[in-house]
Amino acid sequence: MNTIQATDQYMMNAFGRIPLVEAAGHNCTCTDENGKTYIDFGSGIGCNVLGWCNDKWVDAVCAQVKSLQHACNYYYTQPQAQLAESLAKITGFSKMFFGNSGAEANECAIKVARKYSSDRYGKNRGTIVSLVNSFHGRTLATLAATGQDVFHQYFYPFPSGHVFAKANDLDDLKSKLDGTVCGIMLEVIQGEGGVCALDKEYVQAVKEICDNEDIILIIDEVQTGCGRTGTFLAQEQFGIRANVTTLAKAIGGGLPIGICLADEKTAGVITPGTHGSTFGGNPVVCAGANAVIEQITAEGFLDSVKEKAAYLRGELEKIPEITGLTGIGMMIGMTLKTKNAHDVMVAANDAGLLVLTAKEKLRLLPPLTITKEEMDAGLAILRKVLS
Numbered sequence: 001m002n003t004i005q006a007t008d009q010y011m012m013n014a015f016g017r018i019p020l021v022e023a024a025g026h027n028c029t030c031t032d033e034n035g036k037t038y039i040d041f042g043s044g045i046g047c048n049v050l051g052w053c054n055d056k057w058v059d060a061v062c063a064q065v066k067s068l069q070h071a072c073n074y075y076y077t078q079p080q081a082q083l084a085e086s087l088a089k090i091t092g093f094s095k096m097f098f099g100n101s102g103a104e105a106n107e108c109a110i111k112v113a114r115k116y117s118s119d120r121y122g123k124n125r126g127t128i129v130s131l132v133n134s135f136h137g138r139t140l141a142t143l144a145a146t147g148q149d150v151f152h153q154y155f156y157p158f159p160s161g162h163v164f165a166k167a168n169d170l171d172d173l174k175s176k177l178d179g180t181v182c183g184i185m186l187e188v189i190q191g192e193g194g195v196c197a198l199d200k201e202y203v204q205a206v207k208e209i210c211d212n213e214d215i216i217l218i219i220d221e222v223q224t225g226c227g228r229t230g231t232f233l234a235q236e237q238f239g240i241r242a243n244v245t246t247l248a249k250a251i252g253g254g255l256p257i258g259i260c261l262a263d264e265k266t267a268g269v270i271t272p273g274t275h276g277s278t279f280g281g282n283p284v285v286c287a288g289a290n291a292v293i294e295q296i297t298a299e300g301f302l303d304s305v306k307e308k309a310a311y312l313r314g315e316l317e318k319i320p321e322i323t324g325l326t327g328i329g330m331m332i333g334m335t336l337k338t339k340n341a342h343d344v345m346v347a348a349n350d351a352g353l354l355v356l357t358a359k360e361k362l363r364l365l366p367p368l369t370i371t372k373e374e375m376d377a378g379l380a381i382l383r384k385v386l387s
Helices: 003-010 055-065 078-091 102-121 140-144 170-175 200-213 234-238 283-296 301-316 341-351 372-386
Strands: 022-026 029-032 037-040 095-099 127-131 162-165 181-186 216-220 244-247 258-262 322-328 331-336 356-358 361-364
Touching: 037 372, 055 283, 078 095, 078 258, 078 283, 095 102, 102 127, 102 140, 102 181, 102 216, 102 244, 102 258, 162 170, 170 200, 181 200, 200 216, 200 234, 283 301, 301 322, 301 331, 301 372, 331 341, 341 356, 341 361, 341 372
Parallel strands: 127 162, 127 181, 181 216, 216 244
Antiparallel strands: 022 029, 029 037, 095 258, 244 258, 322 331, 331 361, 356 361
């Protein structure tokens, strides 16, 4: 039985898979089991931020797995301590919790907001406001916080305490503040919602409301963080810092990780027994994340991301089928004139280019290490597919 047959027979049918068996990869090129190569403009939905099997990342992970593959969180490990210290210095956040995914990081953020409020105001102030068109994960709590009706099916009853406000509509947000709200949760760029960036003025106004009302502002940077937009955190470009920020995807370089960052106001909320994780902060995963951070924060790296983004966006704007670009930096949504985005994704795959979709848009999340030559090769395929 071949790979596709075995997968289809024994795996739950949770994914709309494309019949491609990825077998190997290096830098920004993936190779399937038949030896066909593909330029990668999707980086595993933003996870392979340094491309496939980045040399420094591989060395760090392999060295760590040979010395200590797991330690429970009753004990300390050097890779975990290094990662926490580095992130605190880079982001300005005070404390953090390590989990295994973006959904877990967002669950932790929700718990931080609710416990912060419970500690100060009692149990009747636990509502989380998130935005229409948002996406925060696939656990029951993060589905409940996701503002898209398509996800609110089948799994009733959802956890209570979640309401939704329209993005970029401050009056609508204010109408939800009924005295029970403990947290406001948003993505500064709604990734799964169509790569839609929020207005800077709106984000700053939400931050001001949170400060004035002692409401915890949570920013989900699972897809936007770790250099994707040209700054380490996308919120930097909006001129604010949230009380709580979540990271995942890129920070692990391809290994599973989720991080909930807390500022000085919320740093002491989580105490022994109030949250936990068996695998969170795994030393092998943290070693990989440390290799990611070392390269992302190297002098000139983020400037190169901005330059690549400007070049890529400029070339995309020249393609007649593309009528509009959204997002920031190397997080790109494309509105198409006549073609169906899913059909284009499949056709591009057949032609040797890996791309993504987000609702009705074509979506690009290239590895941040992609070269101009690799961009040109991918663009040539995309132009042909869209012509």
